[in-house]
Amino acid sequence: MAKILSGKIVSARVKDELKKEVEELSQRGKQTGLAVVLVGDDSASKVYVRNKEKACEEVGIYSEVHRLSENTSEEELLKLINELNENDKIDGILVQLPLPKHLDDKVIIDNIKPEKDVDAFHPSNVGKIMIGDYDFLPCTPAGIMELIHESGVEVDGKTCVVIGRSNIVGKPMSMLLLHENGTVTTCHSHTKNLAEVTKSADILVAAVGIPKFVKADMVKPGAVVIDVGMDRDENGKLCGDVDFNEVEPVAGAITPVPGGVGPMTIAMLMRNTVTASKKKLEK
Ligand SMILES: Nc1nc(=O)c2c([nH]1)NC[C@@H]1CN(c3ccc(C(=O)N[C@@H](CCC(=O)O)C(=O)O)cc3)C=[N+]21
Numbered sequence: 001m002a003k004i005l006s007g008k009i010v011s012a013r014v015k016d017e018l019k020k021e022v023e024e025l026s027q028r029g030k031q032t033g034l035a036v037v038l039v040g041d042d043s044a045s046k047v048y049v050r051n052k053e054k055a056c057e058e059v060g061i062y063s064e065v066h067r068l069s070e071n072t073s074e075e076e077l078l079k080l081i082n083e084l085n086e087n088d089k090i091d092g093i094l095v096q097l098p099l100p101k102h103l104d105d106k107v108i109i110d111n112i113k114p115e116k117d118v119d120a121f122h123p124s125n126v127g128k129i130m131i132g133d134y135d136f137l138p139c140t141p142a143g144i145m146e147l148i149h150e151s152g153v154e155v156d157g158k159t160c161v162v163i164g165r166s167n168i169v170g171k172p173m174s175m176l177l178l179h180e181n182g183t184v185t186t187c188h189s190h191t192k193n194l195a196e197v198t199k200s201a202d203i204l205v206a207a208v209g210i211p212k213f214v215k216a217d218m219v220k221p222g223a224v225v226i227d228v229g230m231d232r233d234e235n236g237k238l239c240g241d242v243d244f245n246e247v248e249p250v251a252g253a254i255t256p257v258p259g260g261v262g263p264m265t266i267a268m269l270m271r272n273t274v275t276a277s278k279k280k281l282e283k
């Protein structure tokens with residue numbers, strides 16, 4: 001039986017610690033604030049944004065959610081971002097992705113002040129991560145590192161395989177594993193003999209976006225298996241990129257969906273917001 005890596009439990013612990021830090025900052029006269037911008041009415045995004053609001057409440061972070069209509073223009077959105085960039089109450093800005101098709105993610109992200117970019121998506125923050133000199137880590141990969149630490153398995157010298165190479169998860173994930181001296185392979189849709197590669201992994205991270213893609217015969221016995229997926233199965237039920245029922249008996253440790261990576265992503269967003277607030281106080 002695999003150890004279940006509970007993002008619910010670990011994120012609660014992280015949020016408890018952050019709550020104290022937010023209190024200390026507030027005693028020094030520094031409030032901490034996060035602005036979340038949601039454009040359009042994607043139903044999954046609404047759930048994630050609500051979870052972020054809830055987490056802010058738990059930690060004592062002031063939050064404001066800007067809900068904009070689907071047909072918001074680039075000009076309007078940039079105007080809001082500039083206001084938030086200049087707003088002293090706001091330490092962190094998060095623009096929920098994906099944006100509607102007519103908006104260019106890159107243009108929007110480029111206009112967030114790097115010191116308020118709590119997603120760590122701005123090119124200057126991405127570059128800092130690459131060279132290991134960063135203020136913020138991207139939330140999902142950072143949360144996954146916490147869950148791997150929770151497994152008790154040390155990354156140093158281990159064979160790590162990441163399936164997926166997105167700028168948001170796959171690429172920075174590989175980078176963080178590399179920072180901890182993992183031997184890292186990044187797989188994607190052009191990878192040959194995928195199962196052979198994934199079966200070599202002591203630590204396997206699945207971020208493909210295909211429901212139950214990772215099967216038991218793709219997993220090394222005893223491996224740490226991390227599931228980033230937020231998919232829907234044939235019955236419309238929330239599931240991950242890993243076939244949990246098949247893989248759990250083979251793995252040494254595994255994250256559930258829900259209650260795994262998702263809550264950790266949000267806890268790391270809270271951490272980045274507190275970091276941004278502290279940095280501003282120090283300035
Ligand atoms: N700018 C930006 N930053 C993000 O960090 C970002 C984003 N855009 N776009 C989408 C992805 C995805 N993401 C999740 C956050 C929380 C859960 C979460 O709370 N999941 C719950 C279940 C949610 C449910 O019930 O559907 C869980 O896993 O237990 C999931 C996914 C943040 N993302």
Ligand SMILES: [Mg+2]
Nearest residue numbers: 100101103105
């Ligand atoms: Mg777009």
